[in-house]
Amino acid sequence: MEWEFNEICIVGLGLIGGSFALNLKLKGFPGKITAVDINPEAVEKGIELKIIDKGSLKYSIVSSADLVVIATPVGVYKNVIENLKPYIKEGTVVTDLGSVKGKLVYTCEELLKGVAPFVGGHPIAGTEKSGVENAVENLFVNAKFVVTPTENTDRDALEKVKNLWRNLGSEVIEMEPFYHDKVFAAVSHLPHVVAYSIVSAIDELSEDLKTNLFDYTGGGFRDFTRIAMSDPVMWRDICIENSENILRSIESFKRAIEEVERLIRAKDKEKLKEFFEKAREKRSLVK
Ligand SMILES: NC(=O)C1=CN([C@@H]2O[C@H](COP(=O)(O)OP(=O)(O)OC[C@H]3O[C@@H](n4cnc5c(N)ncnc54)[C@H](O)[C@@H]3O)[C@@H](O)[C@H]2O)C=CC1
Ligand SMILES: O=C(O)C(=O)Cc1ccc(O)cc1
Numbered sequence: 001m002e003w004e005f006n007e008i009c010i011v012g013l014g015l016i017g018g019s020f021a022l023n024l025k026l027k028g029f030p031g032k033i034t035a036v037d038i039n040p041e042a043v044e045k046g047i048e049l050k051i052i053d054k055g056s057l058k059y060s061i062v063s064s065a066d067l068v069v070i071a072t073p074v075g076v077y078k079n080v081i082e083n084l085k086p087y088i089k090e091g092t093v094v095t096d097l098g099s100v101k102g103k104l105v106y107t108c109e110e111l112l113k114g115v116a117p118f119v120g121g122h123p124i125a126g127t128e129k130s131g132v133e134n135a136v137e138n139l140f141v142n143a144k145f146v147v148t149p150t151e152n153t154d155r156d157a158l159e160k161v162k163n164l165w166r167n168l169g170s171e172v173i174e175m176e177p178f179y180h181d182k183v184f185a186a187v188s189h190l191p192h193v194v195a196y197s198i199v200s201a202i203d204e205l206s207e208d209l210k211t212n213l214f215d216y217t218g219g220g221f222r223d224f225t226r227i228a229m230s231d232p233v234m235w236r237d238i239c240i241e242n243s244e245n246i247l248r249s250i251e252s253f254k255r256a257i258e259e260v261e262r263l264i265r266a267k268d269k270e271k272l273k274e275f276f277e278k279a280r281e282k283r284s285l286v287k
Contacts, residue, residue, distance in 0.1 A: 020123075
């Protein structure tokens, strides 16, 4: 296994940044791992759990790194890059782990122009938890890692980032940044928005019935709504940064639910069964 970086600095030591650091260690990364976070508890926990070697509340800690990995919510990227910029040394590569790419990748490239090459990345693995204390061993093994190069991407930096993720056990795939946002608006962002909405609907029904309906939930509710426990700031930022694609996915979802509504109202047993059969078949093909 070849490691092409000597010191990796993680900006935003939460669930994903922490899992990244933890799994670098587990795979035997021989270099130094540092982190910067605005939350002192994240830095303290990271050191205590031996997930990072050194941490700071100051962005100047990036000055000795040759790879900088942004793992904050996507809404603060611009601010984060402006803060990091004065400290990035020559030859350093900057990458990220955020759930939205598209325009954000071009913004990062532009902000870092003449300072460092930027490589957009997105691990397709995570949980509903947040914080470094919930870092997960082997989270990225056999998971997809999407890199989103543009016409401006430095090919050497791209190859180094891809190699790093292969070392973590991920299957690396390349996607055009705007296409990435359409794909993940459908398969990831829509399910999260719907899960939050289902919980909200049941809460409203609880008030109508003057009963806490959540006392009566079973496995189906649990399976369906685990992701409604995800971090609200992270998901607010994703919804704002990828709003157009998410709105298109919501439109499509509304058409589907209106179709079910229509079939139930019409008591159309045959069509209702067909609707469920078709969805069941599609779902059963998911690996
Ligand atoms: N949670 C998940 O399952 C996945 C999350 N992602 C992406 O990873 C990124 C991080 O998500 P999580 O680790 O889940 O969130 P998290 O809430 O666990 O961690 C975020 C960390 O960033 C820190 N932070 C916030 N603003 C900062 C700033 N200005 N400077 C430095 N640190 C700052 C917070 O204090 C926190 O420690 C997000 O962009 C998210 O879209 C990607 C794949 C999966
Ligand atoms: O908890 C889950 O099942 C997830 O879907 C986690 C997740 C959240 C955001 C991403 O961009 C990727 C994965």
